[in-house]
Amino acid sequence: MDYIMIKGQPGSFVTETRTERSISTINDAGINTKELSSVTANWDPNLAKDVMEQLLFKYGNNIEVIIANNDAMAIGAVNALQKYGYNLGDKERTIPVFGIGGVPEAQDLIKKGFMAGSVFQNPREVADAIYFIGMNLVSGKAPLEGTNYKFDETGAIIYIPFQEYTPQQKNS
Structure with missing residues (x-):
């Protein structure tokens, strides 16, 4: 699975833990991963949108999954994808995006099929x-x-x- 990782604040324990555990959980499930790029967006959806636009031009159809350290950045990634015709409901033009937090806006995007999923603590x-x-x-x-x-x-x-x-x- 070729993925893009969108991280929160550099050097933050939360950022490092969420990044490490996301990938180790995928690997533990028997899925081989390859990081195409790991970028920092400082928990900011607008910055995540900007960096995702750049990564979309660089990696295009090679991106199989996008993982963000929180839902705000995942939402920014979805917005970038949608700007270029991805994640609008066509399964052939969808890149799964995952976040962390389970915030209402992410839940709405998931319900609409524009975002793949999130995790949250009850x-x-x-x-x-x-x-x-x-x-x-x-x-x-x-x-x-x-x-x-x-x-x-x-x-x-x-x-x-x-x-x-x-x-x-x-x-x-």
């Missing part, structure tokens, strides 16, 4: 985690005591699974 699960961990801390307990939460490999971040939002989930 707000209720995040709120529950904050509550239970916070209660443990104010009670003098270990943060994860009595919970099913786990720290990631850094020991600094609590893992709360992402959920996918794709056309198959649009009616749920």
Whole structure:
């Protein structure tokens, strides 16, 4: 799978983690990947649109997938593609675009078939985690005591699974 990666802020832990985990998840699924280009758009949809226009001219039909570190940049990429006749509903002229966040505008583009998917963290699960961990801390307990939460490999971040939002989930 030949892909373009659109990253957030350079050197940011979030940027690096989202980039690494996106690709490792794809590779773990048995899909071979080849990065055509990795560009920074600083979480900005307009900058993502501008860089995607340049990449579209450079790589054209060689781009099989676009992955963005957040939905705002994915939306910018979709806007660039649409400017040049891609991702307007014709399956033959569609480049799948994926983001992170599950924001309403991305969900709308997914419903229309202009964006392929997004992942998001369920707000209720995040709120529950904050509550239970916070209660443990104010009670003098270990943060994860009595919970099913786990720290990631850094020991600094609590893992709360992402959920996918794709056309198959649009009616749920």
